[in-house]
Amino acid sequence: MSFWLFKSEPSTWSWEDQVAKGDAGEEWDGVRNYQARNFMREMKVGERGFFYHSQKERAVVGTVEVIAEAHPDSKTDDPRWECVDIKAVQAAKRPVTLDQIKDDPRLSEMVLVKNSRLSVQPVTEAEWRLICDLAGLDP
DNA sequence: GCCAACGTTGGC
DNA sequence: GCCAACGTTGGC
Numbered sequence: 001m002s003f004w005l006f007k008s009e010p011s012t013w014s015w016e017d018q019v020a021k022g023d024a025g026e027e028w029d030g031v032r033n034y035q036a037r038n039f040m041r042e043m044k045v046g047e048r049g050f051f052y053h054s055q056k057e058r059a060v061v062g063t064v065e066v067i068a069e070a071h072p073d074s075k076t077d078d079p080r081w082e083c084v085d086i087k088a089v090q091a092a093k094r095p096v097t098l099d100q101i102k103d104d105p106r107l108s109e110m111v112l113v114k115n116s117r118l119s120v121q122p123v124t125e126a127e128w129r130l131i132c133d134l135a136g137l138d139p
Numbered sequence: 140g141c142c143a144a145c146g147t148t149g150g151c
Numbered sequence: 152g153c154c155a156a157c158g159t160t161g162g163c
Binding site: 007009054055058098116117119 | 161
């Protein structure tokens with residue numbers, strides 16, 4: 001069981017947009033980065049991830065679940081790009097901000113901190129539990 | 140709005 | 152296969 005983090009600009013695709021899709025979920029399309037794509041290829045149905053808002057907000061705002069494994073990105077004809085489908089699971093009672101994450105030595109090794117530009121990234125189980133705890137989310 | 144960091148592209 | 156140029160991302 002692996003844990004993940006999906007990053008999105010709320011002006012493009014927000015947590016609210018994701019919630020509005022309900023259990024049907026939505027493709028995590030638009031990824032044009034090999035590292036991010038490769039992580040999506042590793043994802044299994046049922047695995048969980050954080051939904052992170054970049055740009056102005058910069059916070060973990062909820063959890064999502066993978067509901068379909070990697071398949072071709074319907075938004076492009078380029079066969080290189082694939083994506084998974086995810087659905088919203090639970091909104092954070094207290095969004096965990098990037099500042100909080102950076103200030104916590106237990107979270108200093110997060111990819112979010114180390115490689116801020118990667119839009120799909122793995123999260124360790126320890127990081128998962130800690131952020132869930134801070135956010136008031138069920139792990 | 141700026142800029143650093145990083146990934147990709149294309150010429151050689 | 153290297154590397155300069157360029158484009159994009161995202162934090163500040």
